[in-house]
Amino acid sequence: xxxxxxxxxxxxxxxxxxxxxxxxxxxxxxxxxxxxxxxxxxxxxxxxxxxxxxxxxxxxxxxxxxxxxxxxxxxxxxxxxxxxxxxxxxxxxxxxxxxxxxxxxxxxxxxxxxxxxxxxxxxxxxxxxxxxxxxxxxxxxxxxxxxxxxxxxxxxxxxxxxxxxxxxxxxxxxxxxxxxxxxxxxxxxxxxxxxxx
Amino acid sequence: xxxxxxxxxxxxxxxxxxxxxxxxxxxxxxxxxxxxxxxxxxxxxxxxxxxxxxxxxxxxxxxxxxxxxxxxxxxxxxxxxxxxxxxxxxxxxxxxxxxxxxxxxxxxxxxxxxxxxxxxxxxxxxxxxxxxxxxxxxxxxxxxxxxxxxxxxxxxxxxx
Numbered sequence: 519x520x521x522x523x524x525x526x527x528x529x530x531x532x533x534x535x536x537x538x539x540x541x542x543x544x545x546x547x548x549x550x551x552x553x554x555x556x557x558x559x560x561x562x563x564x565x566x567x568x569x570x571x572x573x574x575x576x577x578x579x580x581x582x583x584x585x586x587x588x589x590x591x592x593x594x595x596x597x598x599x600x601x602x603x604x605x606x607x608x609x610x611x612x613x614x615x616x617x618x619x620x621x622x623x624x625x626x627x628x629x630x631x632x633x634x635x636x637x638x639x640x641x642x643x644x645x646x647x648x649x650x651x652x653x654x655x656x657x658x659x660x661x662x663x664x665x666x667x668x669x670x671x672x673x674x675x676x677x678x679x680x681x682x683x684x685x686x687x688x689x690x691x692x693x694x695x696x697x698x699x700x701x702x703x704x705x706x707x708x709x710x711x712x713x714x715x
Numbered sequence: 716x717x718x719x720x721x722x723x724x725x726x727x728x729x730x731x732x733x734x735x736x737x738x739x740x741x742x743x744x745x746x747x748x749x750x751x752x753x754x755x756x757x758x759x760x761x762x763x764x765x766x767x768x769x770x771x772x773x774x775x776x777x778x779x780x781x782x783x784x785x786x787x788x789x790x791x792x793x794x795x796x797x798x799x800x801x802x803x804x805x806x807x808x809x810x811x812x813x814x815x816x817x818x819x820x821x822x823x824x825x826x827x828x829x830x831x832x833x834x835x836x837x838x839x840x841x842x843x844x845x846x847x848x849x850x851x852x853x854x855x856x857x858x859x860x861x862x863x864x865x866x867x868x869x870x871x872x873x874x875x
Contacts, residue, residue: 560814560831567829567843574840602838659833674834 531661531669536699536711538666540610540641545569550609553601553635555616557673562612562662574608576601580628580678583621599627603635611636613644615657617688617710618680625683625691633694636714642695645670648706650682670705748784756789764800776809783817796826798835805839 544550552566556577567573584596611632620628632642645660654677661669688710689697695712702708746752750766761778764785772779774793781787785800792807798818806812808826816834827844831837 558831558833558835558837560833560835563831563841564829564843567841572840572842575837577836577838 531663531667532703532705532707534666534668534703534709536701536709537643537662537668539699540643540711541569541665544571544609544641547609551607551637552610552612553603553608554612555601555614557614557657557659557675559659559661559671562660565662571610574603576603578616580616580619581621581624584623596624596627599624599631601631601635605634606637608635608640609637610641610643612660613642614660615645615647615680617644617691618646618682619657619678620681622681622683622687625688626693629691629694633714638714640714642692642710642712642714644710645707646688646710647680647682648702648708651680654678655680670707746785781818790822 544552548570550571552571552573554563554566554573554575556575558575558577563573563575578601581597581599585594587593613628613632617625617628629642636642656673656675656677659671659673661671663669683691685700685708689700692710692712696715697710697712699711700708744758744760744762746762746764746766746768748765751768752766753769755771755773756762756768757773759775759777761780762772762774763780763782764787765782766785768785768787768789770789772787772789772791772793776794778795778797779791779793780797781800781802783799787801788803790804790806791802794809796806796808796812798806798812798814798820800817801819803821805822806820806824806826808824810826811828811830812824812826813830814820814832814835814837816832818832819836820839821837822839823842824839825842829841829843831841
């Protein structure tokens with residue numbers, strides 16, 4: 519695993535220990551497959567690709583909430599959450615902040631779809647904001663500077679509602695995974711690393 | 716099929732000797748906005764596409780630029796490929812693939828060097844030939860390629 523050294527110039531970023539541990543594991547395979555759900559950060563993609571990974575980028579747009587059903591009306595079937603990827607292909611799915619922008623009732627569907635595309639032993643990595651916001655927010659882009667150092671950057675994406683669910687609700691949504699770590703960062707973001715067993 | 720052999724800055728070259736103009740024109744070929752090509756394109760010159768191409772493009776040892784108005788639905792093999800417009804198809808480059816901020820690309824990329832601008836639209840996979848990583852530490856040497864050596868501090872509200 520590559521870490522910053524004492525003599526290395528300082529860069530603005532957040533330590534990101536969970537991701538560093540996942541990368542150390544997946545790069546034991548000389549050519550691991552990584553799925554990045556966006557927003558696209560070119561440097562992150564090329565960083566991982568230069569380490570030897572095959573990086574697939576599929577920008578994912580979180581679904582809208584399921585409309586409430588009035589009494590007597592039939593239930594509306596929400597559209598399925600589906601990535602355009604084959605089953606059991608990836609060693610790592612980088613979901614960044616997607617779970618925060620997912621309506622709570624769709625989080626488990628999202629987790630199931632990630633589970634479908636992950637290989638056995640594969641990893642899911644995501645961030646979630648600790649404190650919910652009432653105002654619409656933009657999904658951020660993550661720039662990987664080193665295995666253990668990441669920068670969170672603003673984007674020009676349209677603002678959307680950020681649900682920012684509780685740790686317990688996220689753990690429930692990810693119940694088919696083995697959650698390996700939940701770490702709180704200085705910027706109030708939680709790092710989740712989960713393993714497909 | 717009509718080829719527009721004029722360079723973008725023909726007017727500026729009016730004062731150049733004829734032999735010099737001809738030499739320059741040999742090295743840069745444009746497919747203009749109004750041109751549509753269906754089929755296989757091969758060549759031994761650098762090519763800029765501003766029109767539409769459906770099929771295959773093979774420019775061994777030469778560069779392909781898909782201009783801002785260019786739309787190609789093709790598998791591409793070239794030395795360097797720069798995408799400023801739109802590409803649907805797989806790209807194999809012997810040296811570098813660059814997708815600019817205004818570029819849109821749907822397909823797989825195989826190249827030793829890849830640059831994706833942050834505003835670019837990209838859907839597909841990237842496979843770069845793994846180079847031996849230098850033993851010496853330091854972010855720049857470890858990241859290598861065209862990745863920026865340092866990054867300005869992010870100003871997002873969540874980034875303390």
